[in-house]
Amino acid sequence: SLKDCKIIDLPKIEDPRGNLTFVEGGRHIPFDIKRVYYLYDVPGGSHRGGHAHKGLHQLLIAMSGSFDILLDDGRTRFKYHMNRSYYGLYIPPMIWREIDNFSSGSVCMVMASQFYDEDDYFRDYDEFKKALQGPSA
């Protein structure tokens, strides 16, 4: 549920030469990292996401710039504004997400627990809601 989504305050090594942040799978985040991808060159006004994952765990980081991410567990919705490269948003499975309000030049980096698999997606909100209610509903 939404209660399991959280901002993870990543280690930040401050240095006059520039700051450094790192992420260790299984230590800072509750999964091992199997895939990394990033969204960049996003035109103003773009909407991304609009889906949920059946089994994937992810950590999203605004590496540069900012964007909004709306999370929805089928009962409650909550919007996060991401704008720091040392904050990661942890999203467990079965959370619908929509991403918009990208600032120009923003980069969204995502660390994921599994390789890309289209069968892991709910891209239809009603199907997602039905799956949450379980097979008996």
Ligand code: T46
């Ligand atoms: C999420 C948000 C933040 C691949 O081939 N490999 C990949 O690892 C990914 C993520 C995507 N793709 C292909 C699948 C589609 O043909 O790239 C195309 C665009 O993917 P999608 O429409 O899912 O992109 P977003 O930005 O809406 O969503 C992605 C992730 O899919 C999703 O898990 O949380 O970024």
